[in-house]
Amino acid sequence: MPKALWLLVIGMLVNVTGSSFLWPLNAIYIHEHLGKSLSVAGLVLMLNSAASVVGNLFGGMLYDKFGGYRSILLGIIISVVSLTGLTIWHGWPHYVYFLALIGFGGGIVFPSMFAMAGAVWKEGGRKAFNAVYVAQNAGVAIGSALGGFVAFYSFDYIFLANLVMYVVFLFLAIFGYKNIAGNQLAQTNVLQERKSLKSKNKFFALLLLCSAYLLGWVCYVQWQSTIAAYTQEINITLKQYSFLWTVNGALIVLAQPILQRALKKYSDKLKGQMIIGFFIFVISFLLASTVNGFSGFLAAMIILTVGEMLVWPVVPTVADKLAPKGREGFYQGIVNSTATGGRMIGPVLGGILVDLNGMNMLFYFMIVLLVFALVLTYFYDRPLKSLDKDSSFIS
Numbered sequence: 001m002p003k004a005l006w007l008l009v010i011g012m013l014v015n016v017t018g019s020s021f022l023w024p025l026n027a028i029y030i031h032e033h034l035g036k037s038l039s040v041a042g043l044v045l046m047l048n049s050a051a052s053v054v055g056n057l058f059g060g061m062l063y064d065k066f067g068g069y070r071s072i073l074l075g076i077i078i079s080v081v082s083l084t085g086l087t088i089w090h091g092w093p094h095y096v097y098f099l100a101l102i103g104f105g106g107g108i109v110f111p112s113m114f115a116m117a118g119a120v121w122k123e124g125g126r127k128a129f130n131a132v133y134v135a136q137n138a139g140v141a142i143g144s145a146l147g148g149f150v151a152f153y154s155f156d157y158i159f160l161a162n163l164v165m166y167v168v169f170l171f172l173a174i175f176g177y178k179n180i181a182g183n184q185l186a187q188t189n190v191l192q193e194r195k196s197l198k199s200k201n202k203f204f205a206l207l208l209l210c211s212a213y214l215l216g217w218v219c220y221v222q223w224q225s226t227i228a229a230y231t232q233e234i235n236i237t238l239k240q241y242s243f244l245w246t247v248n249g250a251l252i253v254l255a256q257p258i259l260q261r262a263l264k265k266y267s268d269k270l271k272g273q274m275i276i277g278f279f280i281f282v283i284s285f286l287l288a289s290t291v292n293g294f295s296g297f298l299a300a301m302i303i304l305t306v307g308e309m310l311v312w313p314v315v316p317t318v319a320d321k322l323a324p325k326g327r328e329g330f331y332q333g334i335v336n337s338t339a340t341g342g343r344m345i346g347p348v349l350g351g352i353l354v355d356l357n358g359m360n361m362l363f364y365f366m367i368v369l370l371v372f373a374l375v376l377t378y379f380y381d382r383p384l385k386s387l388d389k390d391s392s393f394i395s
Helices: 003-020 023-033 036-064 070-086 094-120 125-154 155-176 190-195 195-225 226-233 238-254 256-262 270-288 294-311 314-320 328-359 359-380
Strands: none
Touching: 003 094, 003 125, 003 155, 003 256, 023 036, 023 094, 023 125, 023 155, 023 195, 023 226, 036 070, 036 328, 070 125, 070 155, 094 125, 094 294, 094 328, 125 155, 125 256, 125 314, 155 190, 195 270, 195 294, 195 314, 195 328, 195 359, 226 328, 226 359, 238 294, 238 359, 256 359, 270 294, 270 314, 294 314, 314 328, 328 359
16 A cells, blocks of 8 residues: 555544544433433434534545645544543533534534545545445444443543544644645636536436445344343343454454455456445345344344445545546545434334334345345436446446
């Protein structure tokens, strides 16, 4: 990998490690330390996600207009200021305000990171986005593990640790990202690009793909919400449930050499990878709907992780290939906001389904959504069929 991409990967690792100190413990802190109901905690987390969606879209547009360096710095500065406030004032209602600002600031950063990754290693294709994806998951694993350890001593240290990691990220961005390729502003006439049929077809293809991506995330996030609660009801311990995510993170990081070798001959078959990935998701949910013990859920999680590794890094890769010159950030903003939207909608939708009809209905409904995701993925490239030279990478 190019040195510039290594800097982006390290930055993503530091960024996500810092945020992962806090996000797994938000609901616990709001409920147990601030004395609010779980419903209120859910609304607060939805506000954080909604602010992140806005940040994703805003950050993508900033990248296209001002370049990645300035966009990332703005997002980090907003996050650092917000975390400083949260470290000092983490009572009610200050917690809500600062958490929303943190979501907004963090949302600005992600599209620029992905857009810059695509810019610095164009010939790497999927590998560039896969590297950032692995760094994200490594950060989640490290931050979540350390967050639980730090919270054992005091929640106050959680806020401080998060702030320290973002300050480290700020210095890395200031001194490491200024001269990275991809910060140059596009010289093309964006207005003309927008008006062209080619650009419209690409944008419509992106929307179809992101619709499938949204459905995938709505289903995936059930493992962190409704399925998590269900495992407790069938006497799977919290330690065992946590181990499922340890396996998830370990597989994503450690299985990369095997995955890269397996995909070497099919590196340009991005559409096929996504279709297989969503099909594997369906198998995972089918298995989860029939088991009632830890070993069954462990097998379902391993299968889910394989599907995740095939789908999640490919969507930003395709978005980068679809993006007209000067619109890379905007396209990555849509992709990131779609994922965040899925994480926001999923727990609410899943909770309603379980409350009304039980877990079986949830599993069946999620499988139906994944089938729709498969169909959308299969047809997303139809608007490009008339653009022969642009459709070679999507078969």
